[in-house]
Amino acid sequence: MRLDSLLNKINNILPQDSGIEGDRLGLQIQSGRNNVSNILITMEVDKNVINEAIKLKCDCIITFHPLIYNPLLKIHDNDRVGYLTSELIKNSIALISIHTNFDAFSEGTSKIFADKLGFKFEEFLIKSNLYNERGIGVIASVNKPVGINLLLKRINTVCNSPIKHSSFKINKIIKKIAIVGGSGSGFINEVLDSGVDAFITADISYHHYHQVFDRLVLIDPGHYEMEQFVPNGIAQILRKYFQNELKINVSSVLTNPVHYFPKGDIYCNKQKKYLINSNKKMVQN
Structure with missing residues (x-):
């Protein structure tokens, strides 16, 4: 060709x-x-x-x-x-x-990761201004609300990596989640506005964990691991x-x-x- x-x-x-x-x-x-x-x-x-x-x-x-x-x-x-x-x-x-x-493709990076975790795609976090059914990051829901510790174990199994995460209440239940494969900490404000329970992305800084304290669970499985x-x-x-x-x-x-x-x-x-x-x-x- x-x-x-x-x-x-x-x-x-x-x-x-x-x-x-x-x-x-x-x-x-x-x-x-x-x-x-x-x-x-x-x-x-x-x-x-x-x-x-x-x-x-x-x-x-x-x-x-x-x-x-x-x-x-x-x-x-x-x-x-x-x-x-x-x-x-x-x-x-x-x-x-x-x-x-x-990343922006309908079956792209973040959608693949959501599928691996068994989550249902709801919508793109940042919708494309030029194309339908494309965007950066996804918002996904779980078929059945899941405890945060069980979610962390699932991510650890899928990614084959240690997991970093923010503090959370021990009985925290996750119903809806945002995912940006790779470096997505620049979208934290959009994630907060979306009303999800947790945000999975990579390369999260120390200060981002402070920024979302008590408002959002941050989970960082690693850059390579997500992609x-x-x-x-x-x-x-x-x-x-x-x-x-x-x-x-x-x-x-x-x-x-x-x-x-x-x-x-x-x-x-x-x-x-x-x-x-x-x-x-x-x-x-």
């Missing part, structure tokens, strides 16, 4: 202007390619992902987290972005970014539209740069196991 044709079709499915303004979406590195046939989808690019692409004979990587976010002033091997850019060009591998335009299901979500969409035109692979490389103490190996091994098992299921389907 021609690379420009792939980009146009992706933009029809996941319009760039449905994402957050200023995000780096679409083609990041062409690497001299006009045609692609074998795609690798990953959370983000690192050396191990590039090696995996080479091993699988992939000519294009689709990354959720953009590799190039700030303008490159130089391409140097001592710089992470510069080094990875050089490696992609050297191996003639194109790089495409699908990020907040997938680890995204590559498979993107793959499902692209396989639907490009089933007979492209070979689509999902990376088995764990790119989470955050480790834990104690029991860090247990969490990392569980996250690696999820990648391997989910890929096996997708191949079988």
